[in-house]
Amino acid sequence: MSELINLVATVLRVPVDAVDDDTGTATTAAWSSLRHVEIVVGVEKTFGVRLTPREARSCRSVRALRDVLSGKGVTP
Amino acid sequence: MSDLAPRVVESLNSALRRLFDERADLYLLGEDVVDPYGGAFKVTKGLSTSHPDRVLSTPLSEAGIAGVAGGLALSGDQVVLEAMFGDFAALMFDQLLNLVSKSVTMYGERKPMRVLVRCPVGGNRGYGPTHSQSVQKHFIGIPNLSLYETTPFHEAYPLVSHALDHGPSMLFEDKVLYTRRLYRDGVVDEHFRFTLVGGAPGWAHVTPVDGRPADVALVCPGGVAHRAVTAANALRAQGISVHLLVPGRLYPLDVEPVLDLLADAGLVVVAEESTAGGTWGSDVAAVLHDRLWSSLSAPVLRLSSADSIIPTARHLEERVLLGERHIVDAVTTALGTCRRTEGAEEAVPTPVASGVPVTAPKLNNNDATYLVVDWLVEDGATVEPGTPLVELETSKAIEEIAAADAGVLHVVVPSGTEVEVGALLAEIGGTGPRAAAAQEVREVHDVPEVVVPSPRSYVLDRAQQGTAAVVSRAHREVPAAFTAIEVRVDALLERLRRLSDESDADVGLAEAVVKAVGTAHADFGHLFGSLVDDRTVALTDTADVAVTLDAGRGLYTPVVRDCSGRSIVDISDDLMDYRLKAWRAEFAAAELTGAAITVSLNTDDDVLLVQPIVMWPQLCMLSVGGLREQVVLDDGVPVATTVVVLGLAYDHRVVNGADAVRFLRFVADGLRKPDRLEKLVS
Numbered sequence: 152m153s154e155l156i157n158l159v160a161t162v163l164r165v166p167v168d169a170v171d172d173d174t175g176t177a178t179t180a181a182w183s184s185l186r187h188v189e190i191v192v193g194v195e196k197t198f199g200v201r202l203t204p205r206e207a208r209s210c211r212s213v214r215a216l217r218d219v220l221s222g223k224g225v226t227p
Numbered sequence: 228m229s230d231l232a233p234r235v236v237e238s239l240n241s242a243l244r245r246l247f248d249e250r251a252d253l254y255l256l257g258e259d260v261v262d263p264y265g266g267a268f269k270v271t272k273g274l275s276t277s278h279p280d281r282v283l284s285t286p287l288s289e290a291g292i293a294g295v296a297g298g299l300a301l302s303g304d305q306v307v308l309e310a311m312f313g314d315f316a317a318l319m320f321d322q323l324l325n326l327v328s329k330s331v332t333m334y335g336e337r338k339p340m341r342v343l344v345r346c347p348v349g350g351n352r353g354y355g356p357t358h359s360q361s362v363q364k365h366f367i368g369i370p371n372l373s374l375y376e377t378t379p380f381h382e383a384y385p386l387v388s389h390a391l392d393h394g395p396s397m398l399f400e401d402k403v404l405y406t407r408r409l410y411r412d413g414v415v416d417e418h419f420r421f422t423l424v425g426g427a428p429g430w431a432h433v434t435p436v437d438g439r440p441a442d443v444a445l446v447c448p449g450g451v452a453h454r455a456v457t458a459a460n461a462l463r464a465q466g467i468s469v470h471l472l473v474p475g476r477l478y479p480l481d482v483e484p485v486l487d488l489l490a491d492a493g494l495v496v497v498a499e500e501s502t503a504g505g506t507w508g509s510d511v512a513a514v515l516h517d518r519l520w521s522s523l524s525a526p527v528l529r530l531s532s533a534d535s536i537i538p539t540a541r542h543l544e545e546r547v548l549l550g551e552r553h554i555v556d557a558v559t560t561a562l563g564t565c566r567r568t569e570g571a572e573e574a575v576p577t578p579v580a581s582g583v584p585v586t587a588p589k590l591n592n593n594d595a596t597y598l599v600v601d602w603l604v605e606d607g608a609t610v611e612p613g614t615p616l617v618e619l620e621t622s623k624a625i626e627e628i629a630a631a632d633a634g635v636l637h638v639v640v641p642s643g644t645e646v647e648v649g650a651l652l653a654e655i656g657g658t659g660p661r662a663a664a665a666q667e668v669r670e671v672h673d674v675p676e677v678v679v680p681s682p683r684s685y686v687l688d689r690a691q692q693g694t695a696a697v698v699s700r701a702h703r704e705v706p707a708a709f710t711a712i713e714v715r716v717d718a719l720l721e722r723l724r725r726l727s728d729e730s731d732a733d734v735g736l737a738e739a740v741v742k743a744v745g746t747a748h749a750d751f752g753h754l755f756g757s758l759v760d761d762r763t764v765a766l767t768d769t770a771d772v773a774v775t776l777d778a779g780r781g782l783y784t785p786v787v788r789d790c791s792g793r794s795i796v797d798i799s800d801d802l803m804d805y806r807l808k809a810w811r812a813e814f815a816a817a818e819l820t821g822a823a824i825t826v827s828l829n830t831d832d833d834v835l836l837v838q839p840i841v842m843w844p845q846l847c848m849l850s851v852g853g854l855r856e857q858v859v860l861d862d863g864v865p866v867a868t869t870v871v872v873l874g875l876a877y878d879h880r881v882v883n884g885a886d887a888v889r890f891l892r893f894v895a896d897g898l899r900k901p902d903r904l905e906k907l908v909s
Contacts, residue, residue, distance in 0.1 A: 176727070176733065177724075177728070184733055184735050184737065184806070185778075185806070187733060188778065188803075188806040188807060188809075188810055189810070191807065192807065192810045192811070202807075204800055204803050204804035204807065205800065207803050207804075207807060208731075208732050208733050208799065208800060208803040209731045209732070211727070211731075211733060
């Protein structure tokens with residue numbers, strides 16, 4: 152399982168197998184705005200990247216996070 | 228071929244030789260620069276022999292030759308201009324200010340002005356008042372003009388070519404540095420190493436070989452580097468880890484590559500040789516205060532030479548100019564360690580004060596000034612380390628400042644004075660009892676800043692002390708009343724979900740409430756402002772709304788500007804930015820000041836109702852509780868609905884209850900009435 156999935160599951164406090172690329176604010180009530188910030192900061196620390204506020208606010212699903220990381224040359 | 232590193236003067240000479248070989252349109256102008264004299268400091272030695280048509284001695288007219296340099300640059304050539312002494316650059320000032328720098332952006336398109344003015348600067352040579360100055364400060368902040376300084380870490384060729392290609396520029400060359408050798412291969416001495424960080428010309432980052440993080444980050448220009456290295460070694464012997472940061476370019480200064488290091492340091496120091504007042508170091512400190520406000524644990528310590536002309540007599544010159552002993556003493560004083568090296572009392576007096584300064588420390592993250600309430604020791608009395616000296620009032624919290632040194636107290640600021648953070652309050656020592664007391668000081672090690680009364684006690688961190696000061700003041704000064712209203716938000720939440728999908732933004736209840744409060748500014752402007760005195764209220768032109776954010780690293784109240792005029796999506800961008808900053812604890816001071824009203828966000832599940840304080844001197848704070856499911860009767864039919872409770876604490880001296888209810892209802896209607904809701908999200 153990818154580091155990204157693990158990270159999101161940890162922050163959302165849900166089982167790893169409950170998280171997939173579709174997991175996001177639209178599908179998961181636990182993904183609140185505060186948890187969102189926690190996820191963004193966790194991604195920054197784990198993958199050594201810095202997200203702009205605009206990237207941070209648009210990364211509202213695992214898929215979106217994966218896309219932003221790919222754009223920064225990181226394979227999550 | 229010698230294995231020794233070149234001296235700085237040799238490095239400069241080689242750089243110029245290489246540039247003349249590479250650039251056919253390069254000229255060098257200056258007084259007595261041709262061979263056999265080769266310039267006052269021999270930087271241009273040999274150049275006129277190899278390039279007699281382009282290395283030209285000029286009449287003794289700095290203004291004239293600076294004008295010629297401007298003309299050559301306007302014609303597409305490039306010029307290195309030597310001021311025999313940097314002091315004489317004053318005579319070039321008009322040409323640099325009004326011709327050379329302005330020409331870059333005077334003609335409708337950017338005109339490269341490849342002019343580099345080389346200025347030998349600095350003292351410690353016994354040259355006297357008009358040949359020893361560090362004139363960098365007089366050229367800071369001139370649009371288009373960049374300032375560089377030679378350092379023992381930066382090879383001259385990349386520095387000079389960068390300065391020339393990004394001209395107009397000035398290169399300040401410390402005279403004492405000329406004869407010192409460059410540090411090479413990342414080695415400074417047995418205790419320190421260095422690396423270059425950031426893009427060209429970059430910073431030299433000098434670190435202890437043991438890899439210890441920085442107790443002290445010392446920023447200095449190249450001319451001070453050797454003094455800083457000596458001071459760093461002396462402090463190392465006292466167990467204090469010092470990192471040095473030496474930029475190749477002084478202005479504009481690119482602080483980004485070193486911000487993280489500075490943020491992590493216990494103390495940030497800027498040291499320079501310039502005489503005090505309006506200096507480069509002051510400019511750097513201002514930038515760092517702004518960028519690192521929430522990370523700094525103390526004001527940036529600024530060290531410079533005294534506010535004095537520079538004497539010719541060497542023993543007097545030493546008293547005026549910044550020296551390594553000054554750096555060591557100031558740092559140990561600032562750290563409050565009371566540690567001294569052997570012979571400290573015989574050291575050269577600190578240039579800027581006759582005694583050890585007692586300054587107003589940064590006590591919280593909210594106050595820019597403090598009130599000197601009372602001196603606890605009489606002026607002229609002898610004090611010991613740890614003696615409580617003075618009471619400072621922050622936002623109505625009173626803090627005692629204790630002596631860090633022994634000696635006679637000389638009060639500078641009387642009781643009842645409002646002072647800024649970092650202001651000089653008093654000086655300790657200088658004469659008489661100090662020498663005897665210093666003997667005792669040497670035996671004191673690591674005097675703790677705060678006495679912890681028992682193992683089960685703890686001291687609030689500074690961020691929480693700041694919060695404590697604010698809420699204490701609010702509690703003591705503001706006769707607050709409170710009212711609350713319940714709002715059904717089903718339609719709002721559904722609309723925000725759609726808006727989030729449409730805009731790819733995270734727009735939630737917090738953003739909606741902030742926007743709704745901002746919208747109320749037009750009708751309830753008298754609630755947006757501050758109480759100036761018991762009878763006067765200052766209102767604001769824009770709805771600048773602070774929000775409470777706590778990500779576990781302290782409570783912050785950053786300000787979202789103009790919430791009336793900007794869209795809810797814009798506001799959500801700001802809030803996302805602020806949430807990240809709250810998590811990283813990296814707010815700038817300007818982001819935390821100037822609110823007209825505050826929204827307290829407490830939207831966690833199960834939160835029923837929040838009674839906020841009023842952030843003095845503001846008039847109101849609105850609170851938002853958590854979302855709750857309820858069953859209500861809708862036309863007699865029970866239905867499930869989602870509600871939130873908005874609360875309003877208000878200063879009852881200014882706002883009355885009926886007005887508060889009208890305001891709350893107006894905000895609530897913005898969230899629940901369909902027509903108002905559409906306006907809110909549009």
